[in-house]
Amino acid sequence: MHHKFAAVIQKILHVLEAIIAVLTLIVLVGMIGLEIYRMFTSPGYFTSLDNYLHNILTIVVGLEFVRMLIDLTPANTLEVLIVAISRHVILNHNNPLSNVACVLCIAALFATRRFLIPKKEMKVELSEVE
16 A cells, blocks of 8 residues: 555656646746847847856756756756756856865766766666665
8 A cells, every 4th residue: 555655646746747847848948039039139138248148058957957857867967967057157257266166066976977876877767766
């Protein structure tokens, strides 16, 4: 009985993750459309490269997040973290110590991927790993 209940809860959670992924994807497609519209209608759009990078990299992190929700594997999770931290380094380049910490975090994530997670588990759904 307990195992069946856990399986039902697991299926419900997968469905909710898929719904969240679809809703997030719809919002991201809307953001891409809005950015394209702004590119062609705002005369000074490209004068502020920081604003452009902020918007585009936010969309990229969102797309990686959707991919992680759809296929929750250690590889996808690490990629989302690497992209998010890289976005932070690119956009917030005003504090050198923060940049060093971010680079060390990215190196630690790559080391985790290389040395701590077995290759056979990299593409296996996290809920299936025992």
